Amino acid sequence: MDLRFLQQTACRAVTVIYSGMGAVLLFAAAGFCVPEAHAGIDYGSDYLRPGEARGGYLSTVSQPSSDKNSSRTKSQTVYRSFQGDSYSLNEHRGRYVNVLVPERFDGGRFFTADHLTELVDRLDELYLLYRDIVSVEPAGHGLLNIAFVPETCGMGCGLLGAKGIEIQSAALNYELIIRELDAGRLEGILVHEMAHNFDVFSPYLHYLPDHAHAWTDFFQYFAAYRYGRYAHNEEAPDDLFRSPVSSAWQTYVTDSAANWSLCVEQGGCEDKGLTANNIWAMPYYRMESLYGAEAMLRSFEFLIDYARRSPVPTTVEEKESLRILSLAHGTQSNIACHMASLKWPVPDDVASELQRLYGASSPLCDDLDRDGFIVASGDCDDTDAARHLTGLELGHNRRDDDCDGLVDETYYAEETEAKDFGGTVQSSLPFEAHG
Structure with a gap:
């Protein structure tokens, strides 16, 4: 049997489903899934730069047609895909988005009329939320097209910093999207791909091989779970913001060998x-x-x-300097010590500019209890030298001794019947004690 056929069969069959934050994120299976007719596109990614796409637009004027299964009117159009192929799709227009669905999946087999109405409404809301955050829209004219097509650069594919999303027209994608709509949510693949569209600062910030996903690691979680829902609730606990970033926080800060140069610039901390x-x-x-x-x-x-007003920075140092200055403007403080606590380089000219603009370092950088940790680096009580990121969790004192966001977590031995071994084994199980 032809090896390429086996590869393509595996590509369509294998997916990785990651559940988190009340949504399901669906990713493409592997980088070897490159259809022979479109080998020029990097199919190891779920995004394209606008110049890499061969389409992403409507190539004919919409033609209204009646829907026998409902009283609504839908429009048919020809869509030219990122790969350059043309498809006849049904349009469902909102205020900011235009959802394009094949006729065979429209109106009952997968999407009902109610599903499509809710999908467009929720995508409009997401677009408005993202626009509210970055204060600018992705490049491109008109509505953001979200097209369901047979093949694209992943199970989902978004244009980087520009309008355009494609979702692979597979039964599994439809089923996941409908399941989330029925639960009152948007499926994670749509949230993720639109975050690529709103990566509008990529020319000014990106320098990593897969930097678009460094952006989404922060942006899609911040947008939906911190800004979107809890922006006006100052008491919202940090555990509402669980992302790949927050889960790596304590490991990075407490590892003496980990720093920006090794972990970011060289990518040498994956182990x-x-x-x-x-x-x-x-x-x-x-x-x-x-x-x-x-x-x-x-x-x-x-x-x-x-x-x-300024040209696009070209070097890593220029891009990081710009980001530090933008964060300092956002916090309205001298964040040089914050960056130092993150083991991040701050060029001398940037440090001088921060001093000129915002004066001395932030009080959050004072180590009041002299335990080697500051609030900026995650010390949860800078008045108690026993409480810090490498502290020992004592248990039963109603305090977070190791500043991991948990109170009095401990371990207990539980006798578990091990039927396969004909006896019992001791297992240590972590738990979190509340109250």
Whole structure:
């Protein structure tokens, strides 16, 4: 049997489903899944730069047609895909998005009329939320087309910083999207791909091989779960913001060998479970945690203003310097010590500019209890030297001794019947004690 046929069969069959934050994220299976007719596109990714797409637009004027299964009117159009293929699809227009669905999946077999109405409404809401955060729209005219097509650059594919999303027209995708709609949510693949569309600062910030996912590691979680839902709730606990970034936080800060150069620039910390993308996103996570959602909005406004009047930075140092200055503008403070606590380089000229603009270092950088940790690096009580990121969790004292967000977690031995071994075994199981 032809090896390429086996590869393509495996590509369509294998998916990885990641459940988190009340949504399901669906990713493409592997990088070897490249249809022979379109081998010029990198199918190891779920996004394309606008110049890499051969389409992504409507190539004919919409033609209204009646729907025998409902009283609504739908429009048919010809859509030219990212791969350059043309498909006849039904349009469902909202205020900001245009959902394009094949006739055979429209009106009952998968999507009902109610499903499509809700899908368009929720995607409109997501678009408005993302636009509210970055204060600018993706490049491109008209509505954001979200087209269901037989083949694209992954199970889902988004244009980077520009309008355009394609979802592979597979039964599994439809089923997952409908399941989430029935639960009152958007399926994660749609949330993720639209986050690529709103990666509008990519020319100014990106330098990693897969930097688009460093952006989504922060942005899609911040948008939906911190800014979107809890922006006006100052008491929202940090555990509402569980992302790949926050899960790597304590490991990175407490590892003496981990730093920006090794983990981000060289990508040399993956054996520790620390990816370059997650660590790059970490300054956003920390500044938002310390200064709130509004600080992130101000930092994006700074980038917009910079883009209007300045050339695109070309070196890694220039891009990181720009990001540090934008975060300082967002927090309205000298964040040099914050970046130092993250083991991040701050060029001398940037440090001088921060000093000029915002004066001395933030009080969050004072180590009041002299335990080697500061609030900026995650010390949860800077008045108690026994409580810090490498502290010993004592248990039964109603305190978070190791600053991991859990109180009095401990271990207990539980006798578990081991039927396969004809006896009992001792197992240590972690649990979190509340109250």
